[in-house]
Amino acid sequence: MKQEDLSTRDYDLSTIQEDRRFLRCRRETIVALIVAILLVVLPEAITLLPKWGPVSGYRYMLGMPMWFTLAYATVIACCIFALLYSILGIREDPLDDEEDVNSDLPNEEAKS
Amino acid sequence: MNIASEKQKVIFITFLVYLTVTLLFGVIAKRRKAARGSDFAESFFTGNKAMGGIVMGLMIMATMLSSGTFIGSVGAGYFYGFTYIIADASAYGLFFILLCSLGKRLNIVARRINGSSVVQLIKSRYANNNVLAIGVAVSCVIFLSFYCASQLVGGAKMFATMTGQNYIIGLVLFGVVVMIYTLVGGISSVASAAVFQGFVMLVAATGLFVSMQLRAGEMGGLASMYQTLVGTENENLLQVCGTLDGKYMISLAILGALCGFGMPHAIQGAISYKDTKAMKTAIVVSLAVSCVIYIMMNINAGVMAHVLNPDLTASDAAMPYLAATVMPAWLAGILLSGAVAAIQSTLAGMLLVICSTIAKDIYRDIFNPGVSDKKLQKVTYVVIVLVIAMVIILSINPPDLMQKIVYLAMGGLGATLGVPVFFGAYWKRANEYGAIAAVFGALLTYIAAVYILPQIAGGMEPFVVSVVVGIALMIVVSLMTKPSPKGTIQVWFGEKYDKKFALRTDPIR
Numbered sequence: 001m002k003q004e005d006l007s008t009r010d011y012d013l014s015t016i017q018e019d020r021r022f023l024r025c026r027r028e029t030i031v032a033l034i035v036a037i038l039l040v041v042l043p044e045a046i047t048l049l050p051k052w053g054p055v056s057g058y059r060y061m062l063g064m065p066m067w068f069t070l071a072y073a074t075v076i077a078c079c080i081f082a083l084l085y086s087i088l089g090i091r092e093d094p095l096d097d098e099e100d101v102n103s104d105l106p107n108e109e110a111k112s
Numbered sequence: 113m114n115i116a117s118e119k120q121k122v123i124f125i126t127f128l129v130y131l132t133v134t135l136l137f138g139v140i141a142k143r144r145k146a147a148r149g150s151d152f153a154e155s156f157f158t159g160n161k162a163m164g165g166i167v168m169g170l171m172i173m174a175t176m177l178s179s180g181t182f183i184g185s186v187g188a189g190y191f192y193g194f195t196y197i198i199a200d201a202s203a204y205g206l207f208f209i210l211l212c213s214l215g216k217r218l219n220i221v222a223r224r225i226n227g228s229s230v231v232q233l234i235k236s237r238y239a240n241n242n243v244l245a246i247g248v249a250v251s252c253v254i255f256l257s258f259y260c261a262s263q264l265v266g267g268a269k270m271f272a273t274m275t276g277q278n279y280i281i282g283l284v285l286f287g288v289v290v291m292i293y294t295l296v297g298g299i300s301s302v303a304s305a306a307v308f309q310g311f312v313m314l315v316a317a318t319g320l321f322v323s324m325q326l327r328a329g330e331m332g333g334l335a336s337m338y339q340t341l342v343g344t345e346n347e348n349l350l351q352v353c354g355t356l357d358g359k360y361m362i363s364l365a366i367l368g369a370l371c372g373f374g375m376p377h378a379i380q381g382a383i384s385y386k387d388t389k390a391m392k393t394a395i396v397v398s399l400a401v402s403c404v405i406y407i408m409m410n411i412n413a414g415v416m417a418h419v420l421n422p423d424l425t426a427s428d429a430a431m432p433y434l435a436a437t438v439m440p441a442w443l444a445g446i447l448l449s450g451a452v453a454a455i456q457s458t459l460a461g462m463l464l465v466i467c468s469t470i471a472k473d474i475y476r477d478i479f480n481p482g483v484s485d486k487k488l489q490k491v492t493y494v495v496i497v498l499v500i501a502m503v504i505i506l507s508i509n510p511p512d513l514m515q516k517i518v519y520l521a522m523g524g525l526g527a528t529l530g531v532p533v534f535f536g537a538y539w540k541r542a543n544e545y546g547a548i549a550a551v552f553g554a555l556l557t558y559i560a561a562v563y564i565l566p567q568i569a570g571g572m573e574p575f576v577v578s579v580v581v582g583i584a585l586m587i588v589v590s591l592m593t594k595p596s597p598k599g600t601i602q603v604w605f606g607e608k609y610d611k612k613f614a615l616r617t618d619p620i621r
Binding site (some may be wrong): 043044065068096 | 198217224598
């Protein structure tokens with residue numbers, strides 16, 4: 001396909017067949033964003049929502065104020081989940097494109 | 113209040129041993145690079161994309177852990193207490209969030225376009241628009257320079273407190289060491305030293321954590337120690353939102369979780385790994401080790417430092433005094449080395465990005481495309497020296513709490529670069545007009561929120577309002593204008609693409 005045709009901005013985006021690796025990256029990104037949301041929401045929810053009372057009445061867990069220990073535990077839980085997902089969930093896709101005699105041509109010409 | 117001079121001598125000697133070993137890594141890396149021989153830019157800035165997972169993981173971790181981890185967070189914990197520590201904790205997942213979402217994605221495209229920097233990636237995605245490239249490059253250089261200055265400030269403060277030496281000597285000493293091993297070996301030198309530095313950081317953090325627990329044991333346990341603050345003016349350090357309100361706390365957590373999308377030094381590391389297996393190892397290593405270090409450094413250090421040394425005039429001195437109080441001198445020397453290791457590795461990583469941006473992305477790619485490898489090498493070396501000199505000058509009069517400079521830099525980078533990078537990777541409809549609007553809109557909003565009209569931040573970190581503006585502008589302007597060129601979307605999203613188009617660097621109208 002000519003370079004001018006590749007420079008065109010009048011085309012249908014949906015005709016571009018997406019690389020399978022990028023589709024998997026999209027799914028992995030959703031997981032990453034869920035972890036990001038949990039890392040913000042969970043500790044702050046435990047800290048801000050319950051009425052923990054005056055400092056003089058605080059209970060302590062593992063030597064630290066209970067609200068802090070519980071909130072911090074959620075952070076550690078999220079990190080453990082992230083670690084497990086990294087080991088078991090992220091797929092080992094090849095980073096180089098596969099060798100293909102049609103790889104210089106856009107998708108629609110490669111099909112024909 | 114001073115640390116005993118005998119203790120300071122031992123600390124200083126231990127530190128000098130560490131510096132010597134670090135310099136040796138630069139020399140060894142240079143000899144190995146010379147034996148391999150390769151294109152200067154590829155080798156210097158990305159190591160020819162040949163780094164294994166453990167090295168890459170330790171390097172990313174070493175560049176991400178910084179003076180903020182060892183000095184700034186402890187100082188902020190000393191000043192703000194447990195509420196701050198929780199708000200800051202969202203950053204523990206930063207490596208995972210960045211690499212899991214963008215690592216593979218950007219690495220694949222970087223190979224297609226033969227790119228080795230964030231600016232090149234952004235240019236490729238957005239029709240090789242030079243206005244956008246210059247805007248992104250300027251943002252990178254400005255905010256990374258702030259970040260570099262915060263590293264030097266933190267390190268020099270710690271060095272001066274622990275060794276009794278002059279602050280300026282500390283500034284110059286390890287600023288010059290970083291410059292030498294960066295000049296000598298480029299990213300290979302940074303990587304070689306990072307493995308050693310990562311190990312030193314781990315030993316340092318472990319030593320501090322164990323020492324703190326032993327000291328707490330002598331005082332009847334952690335709870336007894338913290339309860340000495342109850343009924344005093346400092347009991348708000350234990351209290352929920354005692355020193356930070358809920359809104360600001362949430363905004364700080366958002367900054368910590370999301371700013372990684374705009375960290376050019378982390379992204380540049382991510383496009384340097386050799387395969388996905390290496391990337392997974394990098395995520396696992398960097399996540400596990402950095403979490404362990406964050407937990408050991410941050411969970412108790414700041415508030416404990418307040419109990420043991422309540423009268424410090426500068427919060428950033430909390431960590432040095434804590435270390436000198438609870439640790440034997442030789443171990444405190446290793447902690448100083450660990451902190452300096454974190455600082456130097458982060459500084460070196462950022463220095464490489466600044467130099468890559470100026471020498472390659474602006475000078476070579478926009479103004480002098482035909483420049484020879486030899487001349488580019490000279491330009492790079494000159495830029496490294498000039499940037500270090502500028503950062504040292506910027507650091508001569510340090511601010512009160514260095515963690516504020518770290519957040520300033522992180523927020524600026526995240527707001528200006530994060531939106532075009534993330535949307536470019538995952539939204540086909542994003543185009544250069546939306547990206548230009550997002551970058552400049554976010555930058556202006558950020559500057560206004562920090563310096564001119566703080567009220568527009570609404571009592572939150574300025575990063576939040578800037579990102580919202582950036583995202584809104586990206587979406588609205590992109591939808592109001594035509595999509596990116598077809599060839600660009602094929603390169604960035606397609607199964608098939610045109611290789612000649614992928615390698616284009618001229619603007620596509």
